[in-house]
Amino acid sequence: MKKIIFLIFIAYLITLSFAAFQRNAIWNNVIGLWGDVVKKSPYKARGHYNLGLAFKGAGRFDEAMLEWKRTIDIDPLHSWAHDNLGNVYLMRGDSYSAILEYSKALYTNPMNAEAHYNMAIALEKIDKHDEAMVHYRKFIKIAPEEYRDLVMQVKNKIGNNN
Numbered sequence: 001m002k003k004i005i006f007l008i009f010i011a012y013l014i015t016l017s018f019a020a021f022q023r024n025a026i027w028n029n030v031i032g033l034w035g036d037v038v039k040k041s042p043y044k045a046r047g048h049y050n051l052g053l054a055f056k057g058a059g060r061f062d063e064a065m066l067e068w069k070r071t072i073d074i075d076p077l078h079s080w081a082h083d084n085l086g087n088v089y090l091m092r093g094d095s096y097s098a099i100l101e102y103s104k105a106l107y108t109n110p111m112n113a114e115a116h117y118n119m120a121i122a123l124e125k126i127d128k129h130d131e132a133m134v135h136y137r138k139f140i141k142i143a144p145e146e147y148r149d150l151v152m153q154v155k156n157k158i159g160n161n162n
Contacts, residue, residue, distance in 0.1 A: 030054040038067075045075035052084060061088050079109035083118060090122050098122045113143040117150070133158060 034051035041047050052067030065088050071081040086101030099122045105115035120135035136154050143151050 031058060043074060045071045045078055045081070048074065049078060049081050052081070056084065056088075061091070064088065077108040079105045079112045079115065082108065083112060083115045086115070086118055086122070090118065090125070095122045095125045099126075111142055113139050113147060116142070117154070120154075 031051070031054045034047055034054050037047035038051050048067045048071040052064040052071065055064035055067060065085060068081040068085045071078050082101045082105035086098040086105065089101060090098035099119065102115050102119040102122060105112050106119065116135045116139040120132040120139065123132035123135065136158055140151050140154055
């Protein structure tokens with residue numbers, strides 16, 4: 001009887017080890033991890049947003065944009081998804097689409113410092129310098145401590161433009 005219980009325990013242990021090994025393969029890669037989250041929870045914005053960040057980190061911008069659009073479909077008020085979508089548009093030279101997304105990001109969260117900074121850059125690209133200065137000043141005012149170096153750069157830039 002003890003031998004049977006021991007064999008059952010060993011079989012159970014092997015099964016759990018195999019399952020852990022399979023999970024580790026998924027969790028070893030950030031795209032795989034968030035892809036698994038999205039697969040299991042397709043109607044939650046967080047998984048799609050983070051999968052978009054993972055795709056962006058891998059230089060897969062088209063896929064990142066799709067995930068951020070899905071995020072916005074699920075949660076239209078997701079400021080960070082609008083902001084990141086705007087960043088890809090801006091990177092691709094589409095300043096007007098970027099400005100539209102930054103506007104949505106700021107509408108949903110006026111305290112999104114990154115969106116103010118990004119909006120200022122996009123506005124400068126279309127020669128709307130006065131409007132850009134408004135957003136640079138707002139960025140300086142609300143930026144968290146982690147943006148200290150960027151705040152100093154913006155302050156220098158504004159000082160040179162006044």
